[in-house]
Amino acid sequence: MNRLTYIALLLLLSFAIFQNAEAQNAQITGTVLDSINRSAVVGAYVAVSRNAPNAKPEYITTDINGKFTFTGLTKQVSYLVKVSYLSYKDFTQNVTIINDIQDLGTVQLTEAIANLKEVKVIGQVTAMEQKGDTTQFNAAAFKTNPDATTEDLIQKMPGITVTNGTVTAHGETVNRVLVDGKPFFGEDAALTLKSLPAEIVDKIEVFDKLSDQAQFTGFDDGNGQKTINIVTKADRKMGQFGKVFAGYGLDNRYQAGGNVSFFKGNQRISVIGLSNNINMQNFSSQDLLGLTGSSGGGGGGRGNAGGGGGASNNFLVGNQSGITGTNSFGLNYANKFGKKVDVSGSYFFNRTGNTNAQTTEQEYFLSGGLGNQFYNESSRTSSINANHRLNFRLEYNINPNNSLIVTPRLSFQDNNSNSLKTGLTTLADGSNLNSLDNTQRNLNSGYNFSNDVLLRHSFAKKGRTVSFNVNTQLNDRNGTRYLYSKNLYYNNLTSPDSLMARMMGDTTDQKSYTYSNGTTWGSNIIYTEPISSTGQLQFNYGLTLSNSNSSRETYNMSFDENTYSDLDTLLSNNFDNRYTTNRAGIGYRYRKNSWSANFGVDYQNTGLYSEQLAPNDTKVDQSFSNFLPNVMLSYRSKEGTQFRAFFRSSTNQPSISQLQNVIDNSNPLSLTAGNPNLKQEYRNNFNVRYSLAGAKRPYSLNAMVFVTQTNNAIVNSTFIAQEATTLPSGIVLERGSKLTSPINVDGSWNARTFLAYGKPVAPLKLNVNLTTGFNYVRSPGMINNVANFSNTYAVSQGLVLSSNISEKLDFTVSYSGNYNIVRNTIQPNINNNYYTQGISGRVNWIFGKGFVVQSDISNQSYRGLGAGYNQNFTLWNASVGKKFLKNNAGELKLTVFDILKQNNSISRNVTETYVQDVTNRVLTQYAMLTFTYTLKNFGKMPVNDNSRRRELEGEGGDFRRSGEGGGGRGPGSN
Structure with missing residues (x-):
């Protein structure tokens, strides 16, 4: 225990x-x-x-x-x-x-x-209230300019931030944004917030949305998501609104696009479009294929365990390094048919072209007195990524006791990329070990499909329910890679510039075909039974079957035939993997007055069968049995005090790319491979939340603690050859070259605390948001068969001052600082402290007869990074414009980007095996003239028109008996 x-x-x-x-x-x-x-x-x-x-x-x-x-x-x-x-x-x-x-x-x-x-009501509007599990903000308490989006509005609210497209609320990433309780553009939170004007918002609700099945039963299944629900004003549910814009500037910079919504009560149609080459991006993780790293790829683990996020994390929030041109189109539809059927769906197309120039410096920690090893790389890349994404949701309330929810999702991706890369590996004394000159082209395509079907039934006895869920997941990937690389290995370190020092070398000229597909079928049944006025039992059983296959064929150039015809068996592989999971459990739920508690335990048995079919036949057959306890305790008071503590154990299976034992030589100096002997991870998650809010308090306070402890954590093991070494696969790893593969190691910890305090300062007409936090990450790894634990301590501090003066003057001033301390167990001499700081300000002022001045300025400071990376730079953008036409619907604006010509991109990534500093290409100064037209046409609702009023006011649509069946909770419920 x-x-x-x-x-x-x-x-x-x-x-x-x-x-x-x-x-x-x-x-x-x-x-x-x-x-x-x-x-x-x-x-x-x-x-x-x-x-x-x-x-x-x-x-x-x-x-x-x-x-x-x-x-x-x-x-x-x-x-x-x-x-x-x-x-x-x-x-x-x-x-x-x-x-x-x-x-x-x-x-x-x-x-x-x-x-x-x-009726005119004069008085101060309550900014925030706590309603059960839901934090509710009243939009009328926060003043924004007439052109503000919902994204601008929520950034004024205590505990909510938007950084690089990522929305966080009370320290957690917001994964879903609903509009009047319904999905909007699938689950793309950033896109929804940018598409809706602030003036239609009545309230913003922040809560943890349980899964549809958990909401029905009332038992938290751990699949909840931090969610924002936008409640629209009653008089804005009928009409058309939106904006369109077009602009052109120096260096052939351009932008055009817009969004238009048609609201007619329950029927809502929204159309968006965007085309630009100024880094306005709006895709999500579903849009990306082959953009987060090299094609194919074994290896795995936690590449970003220590410090600031790596490239893949940036993609998840809609940012891509370099300069990106985007063309996109989206359509969203929602409606209610009769009293029983709610539907919502969306289609989104995105095509991005990206170019980037990147420099990377890595320092690897070697033990045994070998000294550290350094790798410097310069690369130029270009890529074109196209994606089609479709989402649909059908809710059918069959009768008061039965409902059906069907949620299919489908996406197609197509990605083409090219890269030119040069790299050099050196020792601490400056002597060269190896170098590469690499050209690579990747062509990837694929699709993802998933579908959930949930049938819910509530018996006549209150609290007795049964629900049945079936889910399906299908995916398919095809890729072709062309690789040409010249690699040099220096064998005369005393004279590294001589010809003799470069006598060893090889040239790689290959074409690889990769293919992978996966099928997962899952089902579970949950039955709840009341045993008293305050207690309820839950019984559950689930079965999951998963099959996946991955193959790679690599061909070397045949100079006799001048074609890729020589199969390289050392770099080719065909791998099949199957999971079978049975899970059964029992839980007890207690609720009385302000207290509630859930606790239970599941027994899970997982069978893992892996088989390598080529180049030779090997099998791995493993079985894992686990008890997975869960405990939840919560307290809620009508005054707005809320306390919640949650503990849950879970497992995480290795992916097929982590299991597939094939060498990926995308970078011949840094090879990766999978490990078919990986075991599943076993995680213990513990979190505590405490909040104070309500109309009687002039402030809000949110405090949280998150702790994750992982046994058999899947992490990286890196082997750096100190001399030419033949690997078990038969590949020769030259001196200074690396091989990285995943292994299981105990001792992984991740702890995070977060405190957010918000208060309006009425005399100054300001909203003050203060945040502070402390993170601790203990990340295990292996380098040259010696265990290393990278311990990272990070202290963060943030302050945001936002104006609440008037609709014509809107400004925000913010500060964020992060101090990081990194300590390693095998190389204390390379322990590192570094600090990053950001200060920014933004103002939007409307004055006179429609004149507009906008400006934003930010300063970034880096200290303690590698040589040449400690920088201090300021990015300043400003614009001046004039509103005209009827109701000031038109605006002509001149914008200058990066006035000081200091734009920069720097990031640090600390892992258990290396420290990495990266710079990327950025957009430089340009000027642009833009015309924007705003559409606002809202209808009036006659009170004595029954059909019209029902259409406008008839929102909702969740299963009506969900609360009766199991006490299911929604936003604002107590």
């Missing part, structure tokens, strides 16, 4: 101690629906007050399912409940609480007969 298991037991003990202290709390719950079409009424105000003279009411609003829950009430006391919403008659009811949970059931609102007169 390890330390984290003890922590889980302590959580259970803490729950038992606090249970009695909360025994007197009671709740009033209910669901607010439209009386005609039975759709959820989102954002209705619910007031609860004691039935006593001068009693003050307290307010909450309904979530996207129309649900509300008041906590902290007293039994045997009479309360007045009042529900109100624009265009509806008020609902009132006297309630005397008898049980711990007094369920009002369905509250039906009926249409108001008379037209409502305009």
